[in-house]
Amino acid sequence: MGSPVSLEIIQNIAILKILNPPVNALSHLVRLNLMSALKDAEKNESVSAIIVMGEGNTFPAGADITEFGTPPKNPVLPLVCDKIEQLNKPVISAMHGTPLGGGLEIALSCHYRLAHPHTKLGLPEVHLGLLPGAGGTQRLPRLIGLPEAFKIAASGMPISAKKAKEIGLIDELIENINDDPISFADKLLSSNKQILRTCDITEHLNETPETNREMSKIRASFAKSHRGQIAPGKIANCIEATLKMPFEKGQELERNTFVELLKTNQSKGLIHAFFAERKSSKIPEVTKAIPRPLNKIGVVGGGTMGSGITIAALNAGIPVTMIERDAESIKKGNDNVEKVYKRDIEKGRLSESAVNDILAQFNTSTDFDSLSQVDMVIEAVFEEMPIKKKVFQILDQVIKPGGVLASNTSYLDINEIATVTSRPSDVIGLHFFSPANIMRLLEIVVPSRVSDDVVATGFSLAKKMRKTPVRAGVCDGFIGNRILNNYGDCAAFMMEDGATPYEIDKAIFEFGYPMGPYQMFDLAGGDIGWATRKRLEPFRNPQSRYVHIADKLCENGWFGQKTGRGFYRYDTGNRRGNEDPAVLEIIEQERQKKGITPRKFSQEEIIQRYIAAMVNEAAEVVREGIALRPSDVDVTKLFGYGFPRYRGGPMKYADTYGLDRILVDLQEFEKEDPIFWKPSSLIEKLVREGNNFDSLNL
Numbered sequence: 001m002g003s004p005v006s007l008e009i010i011q012n013i014a015i016l017k018i019l020n021p022p023v024n025a026l027s028h029l030v031r032l033n034l035m036s037a038l039k040d041a042e043k044n045e046s047v048s049a050i051i052v053m054g055e056g057n058t059f060p061a062g063a064d065i066t067e068f069g070t071p072p073k074n075p076v077l078p079l080v081c082d083k084i085e086q087l088n089k090p091v092i093s094a095m096h097g098t099p100l101g102g103g104l105e106i107a108l109s110c111h112y113r114l115a116h117p118h119t120k121l122g123l124p125e126v127h128l129g130l131l132p133g134a135g136g137t138q139r140l141p142r143l144i145g146l147p148e149a150f151k152i153a154a155s156g157m158p159i160s161a162k163k164a165k166e167i168g169l170i171d172e173l174i175e176n177i178n179d180d181p182i183s184f185a186d187k188l189l190s191s192n193k194q195i196l197r198t199c200d201i202t203e204h205l206n207e208t209p210e211t212n213r214e215m216s217k218i219r220a221s222f223a224k225s226h227r228g229q230i231a232p233g234k235i236a237n238c239i240e241a242t243l244k245m246p247f248e249k250g251q252e253l254e255r256n257t258f259v260e261l262l263k264t265n266q267s268k269g270l271i272h273a274f275f276a277e278r279k280s281s282k283i284p285e286v287t288k289a290i291p292r293p294l295n296k297i298g299v300v301g302g303g304t305m306g307s308g309i310t311i312a313a314l315n316a317g318i319p320v321t322m323i324e325r326d327a328e329s330i331k332k333g334n335d336n337v338e339k340v341y342k343r344d345i346e347k348g349r350l351s352e353s354a355v356n357d358i359l360a361q362f363n364t365s366t367d368f369d370s371l372s373q374v375d376m377v378i379e380a381v382f383e384e385m386p387i388k389k390k391v392f393q394i395l396d397q398v399i400k401p402g403g404v405l406a407s408n409t410s411y412l413d414i415n416e417i418a419t420v421t422s423r424p425s426d427v428i429g430l431h432f433f434s435p436a437n438i439m440r441l442l443e444i445v446v447p448s449r450v451s452d453d454v455v456a457t458g459f460s461l462a463k464k465m466r467k468t469p470v471r472a473g474v475c476d477g478f479i480g481n482r483i484l485n486n487y488g489d490c491a492a493f494m495m496e497d498g499a500t501p502y503e504i505d506k507a508i509f510e511f512g513y514p515m516g517p518y519q520m521f522d523l524a525g526g527d528i529g530w531a532t533r534k535r536l537e538p539f540r541n542p543q544s545r546y547v548h549i550a551d552k553l554c555e556n557g558w559f560g561q562k563t564g565r566g567f568y569r570y571d572t573g574n575r576r577g578n579e580d581p582a583v584l585e586i587i588e589q590e591r592q593k594k595g596i597t598p599r600k601f602s603q604e605e606i607i608q609r610y611i612a613a614m615v616n617e618a619a620e621v622v623r624e625g626i627a628l629r630p631s632d633v634d635v636t637k638l639f640g641y642g643f644p645r646y647r648g649g650p651m652k653y654a655d656t657y658g659l660d661r662i663l664v665d666l667q668e669f670e671k672e673d674p675i676f677w678k679p680s681s682l683i684e685k686l687v688r689e690g691n692n693f694d695s696l697n698l
């Protein structure tokens, strides 16, 4: 294997190119070779200037994340950056693609920075629970001032090259990534101002009341948007240190804080989430088959789900024909779609002409025959088996051979739906989450007779729509909703035994969820869960505990936000809702009927039970092969159900908490309800073997 860093000398200019596909991550081998190429260029007397760039797709997109957690090997990245900055020959970075994290830190230590206009520059370490650990927190404020540096490092969001030029992060925009840096170097060598070390710049390091005010404002806003996370505050501390200590001391603080953050469970959880998200699309069918084309799709149903799916497809550049049963429903579907684009225009996200171009790809019809030429049709009608079956019988008649027939069902048996068609190998489940144009998760449900290329087509649709796909097997509720039902039941038991829904919501919110389960049920609509409970009633184990409280609320017509009342009251137009004494009254009546004397639940116990119920069902989902691996459960819960990303997902959380401790909790709870709390045999096996869920993440 050749060196990942090449050194080419053109006249008196040394060009160092980093090649480590796919993203030119700064692995140990890259750092070693970069350091040695820098030393060669330094020693070579014919070299007057040095250009650093990335080969292929991008300038380095950061440190090699796979090396985190292993002992650091010299030369560590901060040393490479210092070496660049201290060279006595001008060093120019020529960036394209995504110079991120350690990649951008290399550029910050160069004496000049050039970037192609399409370049996206950023410091995304915060997304991994870390901070820029190779001088980023010390050099960026020196270049662009504290507030801008803090926003870039604490948001983790990349900025465009144009913006980078405006704020002084780069010196020039370049069109030709190969020739323009050489011209820049030539110009530089003929001037007398040649070496500009970022560590020596002081003009932005003035502590003014405005800077202090702005920093406090940004700190407060990140404390809210990154609630519960350690890294943003630490980033602020390091950035503010530029005002208080010399560069080397600031670097030391940064390095020590980086090492400290690397050891936290938050960073371990976020790094797990990074790889889990990418692993979820690595499934057997995708390696075996080529996806079918997706040039045009049909959507049946123009309600919330159907219109959301339509928008997701249109945004992915796929023309859509929407089917509804009559003119009135067509109008509603149309309005649902147009409303979203109107808002995009108002918010300045899209221009009017861009929206017109998108909507030119959108048709509606009441006639199923209009779908005859689509490559895929996604059914999003009422969640009732007879209705779904009727739609699939029609689709079987009208869709061209080879077209994919997909159902957006969130619970129902897709094997059964497939039986009404003459082509079960073309039938698949595509479970979108509401609002489908926004939510990243897509459960791809694989029935027993579907062909591999149809599954691969589902994953290809997800990619086009920039969704995060998870492969799920067929069972009631698939991965996400099946597990939700279990911890929903657990919450109901705690409520009946003494906790109020408000205490439960508070505990779960403070665990890191955006909202608690009862706020979520109110938002989604209590009628949805009610319909599922009624559908499952005939199959319920008569020995299993059942809590009637939610049904009682539904019987009153209290379906949540949409009816102004659910577990909370929304009568003042307040979307967060107020606690409702009438709900507490209903809960009390139910307790009395069952002779339950309410007891206190601490916040800690609420979380302990809630998570144990979630993990126990999730283990069954993995054991039965409904999810391919524990990390797929994590992705489902992170992207579809608001599990706090910095905890990595329920399975990662269980590993961190200790699977043996989860088992002890389950065994303890089992004493009060042996049916509900029966520990999953997978957890028992893993604990017996001294293993954890991560051992199954192949």
Ligand code: 3H9
Pocket: 022, 023, 025, 061, 062, 063, 064, 065, 066, 077, 078, 098, 100, 101, 102, 103, 105, 124, 125, 128, 131, 132, 133, 134, 136, 275, 278, 279
């Ligand atoms: C850092 O720099 C710390 C320093 O401050 C201090 C150090 C002391 N390492 O996302 P994709 C893999 S922290 C290792 O699908 P895209 C990825 O797993 C780092 N592997 O491509 C995937 O592998 P596979 C700060 C990495 O085109 C493949 O590359 N930097 C890394 O959609 C393709 O990735 C970041 O956090 C990495 N750094 O997006 C940037 N990056 O094919 C993280 C990617 O086996 N990366 N891989 O599944 C990204 O945000 C996106 O990958 C990027 C490309 C936007 C670059």
